Amino acid sequence: MRLNLKIWRQAGPTAPGRLEDYTADSVSPDMSFLEMLDVVNEGLIVKGKDAIAFDSDCREGICGTCSLVIDGVAHGPDRGTTVCQLHMRRFKDGETVTIEPWRAKAFPVVKDLVVDRSAFDRIIAAGGFVSINAGGAQDANNILIPKDVCDAAMDSAACIGCGACVAACKNASAHLFMSAKISHLSLLPQGQQERYTRVTAMIDQADSEGFGSCSNEGECEAVCPKEIPISNIARMTREYVMARLSK
């Protein structure tokens, strides 16, 4: 297969960026999308040209590092799939594919397709935890948690923090990301003590980072590689209202 690529190149955070044309030759259907880019890069490198910068690490859909917008869709065309798990058999010979970075005010471009998502870390730091020091825990089986509650918490905890939800949202809202963490912890007995301070602190932090608000577009849910449902946002909103009322 041969593909025409239009790839976003940007030298640094303040430099102007633009789409540049590349071709990917002898693409095998068994390649992952990132392996296709590896091959393009290897071609550039042997010619002494600057390789296209893009992030990835685990390449199996769990670390949340990879972050490409393909033809306008965060993580590309396959539902419930990170771009590192997307395979080239999904594309047709001769197709033109556009590759861009996450775009959001709170995720500034570092270089080419690489963005800075440290705002997510600061949101977690603001309250996305249970305050327990090492050594202070009781026996694990003293805390009983019904299986369905635990399963629901796990569904939300499955978030990989990739930021596709933000990239897909026209408001660049971090609500799906935040609500996944808030749901995970507020469903569990361990998370009850800090339930209200957590939701308030995290939402305040997101506001100060420049993430937008939620207007129920549902784009976040559609691109989430872990298929985290938007019902988490409704739960977060309830938690937030309760927190305000309890003040």
Next chain:
Amino acid sequence: MKLDARVPAGPIAEKWDRHKFDMKLVNPANKRKYTVIVVGTGLAGASAAASLGELGYNVLNFCIQDSPRRAHSIAAQGGINAAKNYQNDGDSVYRLFYDTVKGGDYRSREANVYRLAQLSVNIIDQCVAQGVPFAREYGGLLDNRSFGGAQVSRTFYARGQTGQQLLIGAYQSLMRQAHAKAVKLFARREMLDLVVVDGKARGIIVRNLVTGELERYVGDAVILATGGYGTVYYLSTNAINSNVTASWRAHKRGAFFANPCFTQIHPTCIPVSGDHQSKLTLMSERLRNDGRVWVPKTKGDKRSPELIPEEERDYYLERKYPSFGNLVPRDVASRNAKQAADEGRGVGESGLAVYLDFKDAITRLGPEVIKEKYGNLFQMYNKITDEDPYKVPMRIYPAIHYTMGGLWVDYNLMSTVPGLHVLGEANFSDHGANRLGASALMQGLADGYFVIPYTIGDYLANNPVPKITTDHDAFKEAAQNAQNQINKLLTVKGNRGIRDIHRELGRIMWDDVGMARTDASLKRALQAIPKLREEFWHNVSVPGSADNLNQSLEYAGRVADYLEFAELLTRDALDRKESAGGHFREESQTPDGEAMRDDDNYSYVAAWEFKGVGATPELHKEPLEFHEVHPSQRSYK
């Protein structure tokens, strides 16, 4: 230099408690005066940094990824062991200890392993308190499963994402400390050198991967938790940024490297599909609970699997190991797959695969049950291979997965450089020649939450160091050293891709220093590696500059270190003429082809001292003594 493991006296079950009492404490009010540098934010690094922050130390914590939450630990699937005995099935601290020493083929240090088994129970308590959603039974109690051939159910798990959930738990604790300003986080930083002042580890040089600047950090002690070196084989199940750089550069500064030849190969990975392959994907070995491994009986039988009748299939694990069958340990399963492929009975286009067949399990249990148990794994397999394992057998093949070797540490997890401590997969300590499934997560968290918070205090209290700044000559020299390497890489300007050279190194390592090693193959590799290193330094192409994000430069630095380290790994493999665990020397096997140890000659930890690139390193031996578990020939017949 004589290696002193500093194992405390007394009966094994009391050593750690006594030691905790004997160790010096740092006065709570003084803790914030100490700066501890922690490199790595995987399970070991994040748990250590968070715990030290909680205690009041001033912690500086570094990682390569853009967020600490993305460390390679996130990818662990199967589970974490702990001797809770919640299932009332006969487990105990002693049994977990025993299984780990035996599973490690009697090449680990008993006292460390016993402590690990003891601490395993605290880990589960800690993680549950953090909100880790481990699987539950209907009554609300924690669920367990048996893993990797263990005879008891002691593995805790969170679906197929145990590593993710444990790491997120540790990360959240870490971020809480970051918010409290006890921990300062430095993401997108790569450690390029260790700074040693007056014989003690006092700091590190890191490259800021975004600005390209070399930054200097000074502290009272340094902790490395930088993971394993599996990617020396190019293809492995490790994340692609995994590297040996931090460990290797510390090794060059005096930290001995122990048992580098002990590498683990995982039997159930998705086979290689072509030269473009950048990593291999692990399929949880849970699959072997219900899948049956087979190859055709006849060589070169290229019929599709459904056309091969029962009587022409060789279920070789069930045939050779009637009592363990498909559940034999990882090394045994892997070697047998290689043997089948070597005999020309491998399947798939490349012939480098064997079948893992669920047909019988689907017939017995129904597709719904199989889906409930393995749905996500089947889906992942389907995504990668475009084949449906409900209909056709999976194709699997072994791949490099974990490295038992690492920097040598004593009982306090301190290396041979005073003040430099090493945790998690980066150290060599607990798994001997073979790690049991679900025990790496346990070790990383034991080291970080429950060992280092005690032993670092003892070190700091006993080793007052003078105040220095990063203007000290040792910092200048180390920064210059890192700078020189960067300049050198950028000026070669050859015409070979970095990946191409890494791939070639991987091929040498896999073919000659892989699952089955011989005197001849190892000597061949010892010829080939320095040649490839030459080729690299003459012909590699590293485009771009050093003053911004340059992933080619990062990658080239890691490959350069692997080209040196590979030689040490191979030399260690050549030196150890016995087979043990994951290290299989063809010359040392039982008449029926099992790994045969040589306890008379090799019951020691091989700790290597660096003597210069290409120069023969010096071997130091830490003899291993077994007072509790008596070495026997492993048998899974």
